[in-house]
Amino acid sequence: MVDGDTLWVKSLYGFKAGQRFKVRLADIDAPELSTAAGKISKEELNRIAEHYRCFVLKVDARHPYDRYGRVVAVLLAPDSNGFRNINYCLVRNGFAEFVDYFNAFHPEDFSMYENVPDYVERVLPAFCGPSPELSEYALNTSTEH
Numbered sequence: 001m002v003d004g005d006t007l008w009v010k011s012l013y014g015f016k017a018g019q020r021f022k023v024r025l026a027d028i029d030a031p032e033l034s035t036a037a038g039k040i041s042k043e044e045l046n047r048i049a050e051h052y053r054c055f056v057l058k059v060d061a062r063h064p065y066d067r068y069g070r071v072v073a074v075l076l077a078p079d080s081n082g083f084r085n086i087n088y089c090l091v092r093n094g095f096a097e098f099v100d101y102f103n104a105f106h107p108e109d110f111s112m113y114e115n116v117p118d119y120v121e122r123v124l125p126a127f128c129g130p131s132p133e134l135s136e137y138a139l140n141t142s143t144e145h
Contacts, residue, residue: 048089
């Protein structure tokens with residue numbers, strides 16, 4: 001984990017397959033790491049990453065890299081209800097705020113769950129194992145659809 005809106009991932013399939021790289025979560029901004037709130041945001045993102053372990057990246061089609069070379073993406077976590085938008089959850093739970101950066105995403109279009117192409121749902125078990133029942137994990141919030 002780098003901070004509350006940036007993390008290291010290793011791609012298992014598709015975009016940058018086999019590579020380890022930094023991902024900057026699209027259209028959110030967490031407090032600076034030098035602050036108490038920044039440390040809490042980083043801890044929350046770390047908790048989420050440890051819980052889910054396997055994610056789908058929705059990479060920015062307009063500008064896949066930011067000025068620091070990080071991949072810009074929405075982080076989606078498969079659970080029993082679909083693909084949870086982690087960017088949205090971090091904001092909804094007070095760990096970050098929305099910022100509409102110049103990219104293909106728009107925070108007003110974010111929701112708790114996002115659609116992914118059918119092929120993603122078909123290949124995901126090969127890389128992540130069978131989909132675990134994660135509905136009890138609420139990201140500090142009630143379930144919203």
